[in-house]
Amino acid sequence: MKKSLPILILLILLAVLPHIGVSSYIMHILVLVIIYSMIGMAWNLLGGFCGQVSFGHAAYFGVGAYTAGILYSKLGLSAWWGLPLSIIVVTALSLLIGSICLRLRGPYFALGTLAMGEVLRVTAENLVKFTGGDVGILLRERTWVGKTWYYYIILLLAIGTYLLVKKVIESKLGYYFVAIREDQDAAESMGIDTTLYKTIALCLSGAITGMAGAFYTNYMGYIDPKVVFNLHDISIVTIMVVMVGGVATYWGPTIGAIIMVFLAEIIRSNPGLGAAHQTLFGILLIFIIIFLPNGIVGDFPKLRRLLRLGGTPT
Amino acid sequence: MAVQIELFLQTLIAGILLGGLYALIGIGMTLIMGVMKIINLAHGELMMVAMYISFWLFTLLHIDPYISVFIAGPALFFLGIGLQKFLINPVLRVESILPENQVILTVGIGMVLANLATIFFTSNYRSTPVDYATKAFYLTDFWKDAPIELSLSMAWSLSFLIAVAITLLLWFFLTRTDTGKSIRATAQDLDAALLMGVNVRRMRVVTFGIGCALVGAAGCLFLPIYYLFPSLGGQFTLIAFVITILGGLGSTNGAIIGGIILGVFESMTATYLGMGWAPVGRFLIFVAALVFLPGGVASLIRSKKLGK
Numbered sequence: 001m002k003k004s005l006p007i008l009i010l011l012i013l014l015a016v017l018p019h020i021g022v023s024s025y026i027m028h029i030l031v032l033v034i035i036y037s038m039i040g041m042a043w044n045l046l047g048g049f050c051g052q053v054s055f056g057h058a059a060y061f062g063v064g065a066y067t068a069g070i071l072y073s074k075l076g077l078s079a080w081w082g083l084p085l086s087i088i089v090v091t092a093l094s095l096l097i098g099s100i101c102l103r104l105r106g107p108y109f110a111l112g113t114l115a116m117g118e119v120l121r122v123t124a125e126n127l128v129k130f131t132g133g134d135v136g137i138l139l140r141e142r143t144w145v146g147k148t149w150y151y152y153i154i155l156l157l158a159i160g161t162y163l164l165v166k167k168v169i170e171s172k173l174g175y176y177f178v179a180i181r182e183d184q185d186a187a188e189s190m191g192i193d194t195t196l197y198k199t200i201a202l203c204l205s206g207a208i209t210g211m212a213g214a215f216y217t218n219y220m221g222y223i224d225p226k227v228v229f230n231l232h233d234i235s236i237v238t239i240m241v242v243m244v245g246g247v248a249t250y251w252g253p254t255i256g257a258i259i260m261v262f263l264a265e266i267i268r269s270n271p272g273l274g275a276a277h278q279t280l281f282g283i284l285l286i287f288i289i290i291f292l293p294n295g296i297v298g299d300f301p302k303l304r305r306l307l308r309l310g311g312t313p314t
Numbered sequence: 315m316a317v318q319i320e321l322f323l324q325t326l327i328a329g330i331l332l333g334g335l336y337a338l339i340g341i342g343m344t345l346i347m348g349v350m351k352i353i354n355l356a357h358g359e360l361m362m363v364a365m366y367i368s369f370w371l372f373t374l375l376h377i378d379p380y381i382s383v384f385i386a387g388p389a390l391f392f393l394g395i396g397l398q399k400f401l402i403n404p405v406l407r408v409e410s411i412l413p414e415n416q417v418i419l420t421v422g423i424g425m426v427l428a429n430l431a432t433i434f435f436t437s438n439y440r441s442t443p444v445d446y447a448t449k450a451f452y453l454t455d456f457w458k459d460a461p462i463e464l465s466l467s468m469a470w471s472l473s474f475l476i477a478v479a480i481t482l483l484l485w486f487f488l489t490r491t492d493t494g495k496s497i498r499a500t501a502q503d504l505d506a507a508l509l510m511g512v513n514v515r516r517m518r519v520v521t522f523g524i525g526c527a528l529v530g531a532a533g534c535l536f537l538p539i540y541y542l543f544p545s546l547g548g549q550f551t552l553i554a555f556v557i558t559i560l561g562g563l564g565s566t567n568g569a570i571i572g573g574i575i576l577g578v579f580e581s582m583t584a585t586y587l588g589m590g591w592a593p594v595g596r597f598l599i600f601v602a603a604l605v606f607l608p609g610g611v612a613s614l615i616r617s618k619k620l621g622k
Contacts, residue, residue, distance in 0.1 A: 047412070048411070048412070051412065053412060053414040053417070053418070055421075100601055100604055100605060101604075103604055103605075103608060104604070106413065106414060107352065107353045107414055107416075107417045108353070108559075108563070110353070110414055110417055111353055111355075111417075111555050112559075112604070114552070114555075115552060115555070115556070115597055115600055116597075118552060118593070118597070119593070119594060119597040122590070122591075122593045122594050122597075123594060125590065126590045126591060126594070181411075231548065232425070236421060236425070239418060239421075243418065247410075247411050247412055248411050275429075275432065275433050276429060276433055277429075278425045278426070278428065278429035279425070279426050279429040279430055279433070281422075281425060282421075282422040282423065282424075282425035282426035282429065283422070283426060285418065285419070285421070285422035285425070286401060286419060286422040286423065286426075289405055289408075289410075289415050289418060289419045289422070290401075290404055290405055290408060290419075293405075293408050293409070293410030293411075293412075293415055294410055294411055298411070
């Protein structure tokens with residue numbers, strides 16, 4: 001009971017947040033934080049726990065977003081159907097990408113996925129009949145004007161993701177994932193079918209990211225290939241969210257998402273710094289990798305020692 | 315029919331010329347990959363830096379881009395050494411969960427370089443208006459009654475020839491000099507090289523420098539025939555990576571063949587399918603290489619040699 005009390009308080013706080021007069025701008029930022037923390041958790045499942053660093057999560061995000069968008073623009077259905085459907089579509093895509101990229105290991109896998117993300121972006125730009133090309137897809141009517149319901153839906157999805165990740169990592173599957181990350185050959189020789197489990201991790205991670213993408217279409221009401229397949233704003237920011245927050249931790253992606261989204265907003269709203277936002281992100285990334293390689297949550301003891309908050313180190 | 319053949323041959327020539335330059339970019343990456351076992355995702359951005367050096371040398375001092383190869387190349391060599399010493403080496407020593415940290419680090423370096431270029435030089439498209447850019451050789455100049463007409467742009471062929479010369483020089487360096495041999499030894503077996511008294515740490519630094527210098531030279535050669543803008547790096551990083559996969563990881567000969575295959579394939583897709591599809595052709599080849607030829611061209615060369 002003692003342990004679950006802070007979480008209960010946090011949940012209640014999050015639930016009443018839209019009703020205490022928070023401005024629409026802050027709500028938008030919160031929704032973004034939750035979207036990024038959801039993608040971050042998905043990335044963490046594959047990258048942090050299973051050790052397969054992906055540079056191409058924009059591929060799943062974008063395909064999820066376009067699943068919802070095309071349902072609306074070509075079939076005339078509500079874009080909300082994209083949420084369940086994107087799970088199927090993106091899982092199929094993950095199987096395909098996995099069958100190609102999981103032949104590679106380590107950094108080569110990373111680059112392979114990066115290439116996949118780019119190829120999907122170029123495809124979406126060129127398949128004008130299907131995706132509308134660079135013009136993108138615009139949802140003519142939005143479900144709600146306010147942001148409250150969007151907030152609740154994405155919050156629910158993110159909590160579901162958190163529970164799923166926790167459940168998976170605490171099960172046998174999670175141990176397999178960590179074994180693969182630590183030493184793939186050793187895992188293989190212990191009788192773990194590494195290809196199968198890496199594919200499972202990739203599919204889970206992809207499906208969650210795809211759902212976030214489908215939600216994004218509904219929330220923003222407009223998508224185009226340059227936004228949803230963006231290498232920097234989706235794939236690399238996702239990696240940064242996890243790196244900053246903490247690799248292979250449950251709360252890392254959420255902490256990272258809060259820091260990254262707020263940082264991005266502060267930098268962008270400052271006219272002097274706005275143009276330099278990628279430089280500052282890059283420097284932050286370099287700094288984190290050199291000094292806090294396991295992120296804020298992962299290196300928390302180290303951080304506390306550095307700031308001399310923890311008293312005497314044990 | 316003659317028109318068809320003409321188009322095909324013209325595309326083929328353009329592809330080979332492009333491939334020669336691609337090979338130079340690919341060799342830089344494959345050297346770094348072979349010796350240091352890391353992927354340099356800032357490769358294209360380093361090329362962009364060299365292109366800006368060359369561009370400003372041309373605009374302010376009227377130095378021809380082909381001459382600035384010898385200025386930008388060394389400049390990039392020292393930039394590479396600096397990056398390796400002060401950023402990449404410290405990360406190699408840090409304990410972390412993910413060994414891919416170095417790759418992510420090079421992403422960070424690339425982001426900073428691209429963004430700084432945008433801030434200082436704006437995101438305008440630039441090019442160097444060299445006077446020979448529009449000159450070309452024509453087949454009918456040499457052979458009066460040729461049944462088909464082919465042209466060869468002067469800038470393209472010059473770039474190609476210099477790229478070939480640099481590649482030959484590099485080959486000479488790697489096979490004939492002590493430093494070159496030490497680099498190859500480090501790439502083949504790090505521990506054995508260490509036991510043979512090779513200063514592995516220094517070889518790493520030198521290799522990173524050479525890799526950067528090569529891509530810098532390639533940047534100068536691209537400048538007269540291509541546009542320059544701050545975000546062009548990402549696309550060339552991907553090209554370099556596709557070449558190294560195609561050629562076989564860490565293989566220099568493979569990178570040359572891979573570069574030419576990619577160049578020809580790209581110019582074919584651009585001619586017959588449309589410009590927008592050229593990047594997709596690039597990745598189709600990448601996927602095909604991974605699925606059907608995981609070891610790259612290098613594995614083919616090797617199996618031929620062993621078969622004898």
